[in-house]
Amino acid sequence: MFFMFTVVTTVLLTSIAFAVDMGRAYDEQRQLQIVADSAALAGVSALGSGTNYSIILSVVEAIAQANGATIDEIMENEPRCGTWERGEFIESNGRSCPSSANAVQVNIKRTIPTRFAHLMNQHSMTLRASAVAYLPPPEGGNCIRPFGIEDSHLKKLSVSEGGTFSVSGSQGMGNWGKIDLNGNASSGEEYTLLMLSNLCDEAIAPGNFVSTGTGNAQIDQVFQSLLDDLTPPFAARNMVFAVTTDFGNGNSEVQIQRFIKVNLLSQEGSGAGWRASFQLVEWDAEPDAPVTPSRRLVK
């Protein structure tokens, strides 16, 4: 009888210890995560020109304390500035916050005393929470794509708004189409990225001279990728291209005359034989201003 009592009591007490202490730890962990999230979001809100590490740290500490954390809990593993690139936080060196930083990481460590687990010689539990908040780059639906169409070509076709027109690799002088809006057009990867995602820069305006990119590489694939996007608002719709002076043969410069808004209708051919059809939406379009998205939180 006594043996049974001992066994049952031990099992019961162990279960209670587990349930009570683990339940509390779970709740505390949730609370700690809220503190880490709040502190990281606050830290990233302070990023910007003229910001240094101590400013970020003071903001992080203030918000963490307002949510019940102590300085020691935050400073056990100091908050860090860094960059968020391709789903990864890349930490800046030491206590620095360079102008290129777009993310803040906060780590919190809290040790809580146990209640019933004392009976099993477990006097405390250590909980950790981590959060990274970052500022996504400005984005906009209709900023500018690094593609130029010769003004003379459009005028020759007498295309009007709502009408359709085609462009192809074989028209005009030499290689044409690609324009270097940010000084990186020589990179095929950069050209593809900007064609698919827009380049939002208010400095790009009619009257600007821009270098032309060379070669026909990626043009057909990019147009096809745009057409393959079947998710609203559809990448191939309402694209803004530059209307330029005539392209020269090989590397040259063209001047931006204005912008047009087009819908890409089809693409055929490959390499220098690419050919794309468009519908003209606006003859003289005003690219949308970049939109700065909200801060984002990742854990």
Added chain:
Amino acid sequence: MKTTLLSKQSGGAFVEAAVVTPMLLMLIVSMMQFGYIYGVLTNLRGASAVAARMAILGSASSQVDVCEAAKNAVTSIVDASQLECQTSPSVLPAPVNSPVTITLSYAVPLLASNSGVLKGPTFTVSARTTMQ
């Protein structure tokens, strides 16, 4: 003699039961009440965090929107219509990059469910989250 002893033993058990049962019931009711209060507190903490995040990220444009978001974030153990919501600053949206504090309070009915069948005293639970 035997009969007397037996009857004494039965009486002893009855007295023991009479003493222990209310204590046991009290313990069980207290545990349930404590669990309920703790559940409400956990709910309010989560809801205040959701509301605060909406307030700072511009997803909710006014105090009414923020408090509505908090009410939507609580589970059914909290009567959302009885939830008290306060924001600091009281006028939202707050200036860019300034802190916003959301405080949620709820009067938990004691010794009764929140069905309103038994109206008893209440215990006020509150949770607060500050974000910037």
